[in-house]
Amino acid sequence: xxxxxxxxxxxxxxxxxxxxxxxxxxxxxxxxxxxxxxxxxxxxxxxxxxxxxxxxxxxxxxxxxxxxxxxxxxxxxxxxxxxxxxxxxxxxxxxxxxxxxxxxxxxxxxxxxxxxxxxxxxxxxxxxxxxxxxxxxxxxxxxxxxxxxxxxxxxxxxxxxxxxxxxxxxxxxxxxxxxxxxxxxxxxxxxxxxxxxxxxxxxxxxxxxxx
Numbered sequence: 001x002x003x004x005x006x007x008x009x010x011x012x013x014x015x016x017x018x019x020x021x022x023x024x025x026x027x028x029x030x031x032x033x034x035x036x037x038x039x040x041x042x043x044x045x046x047x048x049x050x051x052x053x054x055x056x057x058x059x060x061x062x063x064x065x066x067x068x069x070x071x072x073x074x075x076x077x078x079x080x081x082x083x084x085x086x087x088x089x090x091x092x093x094x095x096x097x098x099x100x101x102x103x104x105x106x107x108x109x110x111x112x113x114x115x116x117x118x119x120x121x122x123x124x125x126x127x128x129x130x131x132x133x134x135x136x137x138x139x140x141x142x143x144x145x146x147x148x149x150x151x152x153x154x155x156x157x158x159x160x161x162x163x164x165x166x167x168x169x170x171x172x173x174x175x176x177x178x179x180x181x182x183x184x185x186x187x188x189x190x191x192x193x194x195x196x197x198x199x200x201x202x203x204x205x206x207x208x209x210x211x
Contacts (some may be wrong), residue, residue, distance in 0.1 A: 070195050119150060129158045138174045
């Protein structure tokens with residue numbers, strides 16, 4: 001290989017390495033500066049108003065492991081309306097022990113972590129299906145931020161929870177205390193291990209919330 005060919009090959013390799021490095025940097029930046037989650041509307045014609053006598057529905061949920069998300073998506077499938085995820089501005093660690101410790105510290109401090117979730121016209125919704133996992137016996141603090149931001153007084157709220165063995169504990173009572181003035185239905189509480197296979201139980205509960 002002559003000098004010219006060597007330099008040409010070296011140049012291509014350096015350009016490839018630079019592109020790969022920039023790509024990784026762009027990915028990390030995009031993940032850190034991800035846009036606020038948008039409210040996803042039902043694709044069925046009139047679905048956002050076809051339940052509960054034409055009242056407009058929002059399914060809002062917080063999920064770390066994906067269990068509560070699975071329940072929320074099944075509820076949305078059954079009731080129609082719109083759906084939005086409650087997303088903390090600073091993501092929790094994917095390491096369980098780290099997130100558990102942070103969640104405990106936030107709860108003990110009464111923290112209100114910033115959320116990136118934005119809802120342009122929350123007042124339009126009559127019924128809110130609100131779900132989250134049991135963290136240290138109560139709600140994750142980003143949910144408290146959501147409740148403080150989007151007032152639910154006068155709205156019908158249908159709560160649903162997932163848990164890892166602790167059951168409902170203070171999830172319902174703390175929600176009632178924080179979202180004062182809301183009209184609560186019976187809650188749904190599912191173990192995380194069964195959350196993705198509870199269509200029948202969800203259906204029975206959904207019917208109760210529509211009375």
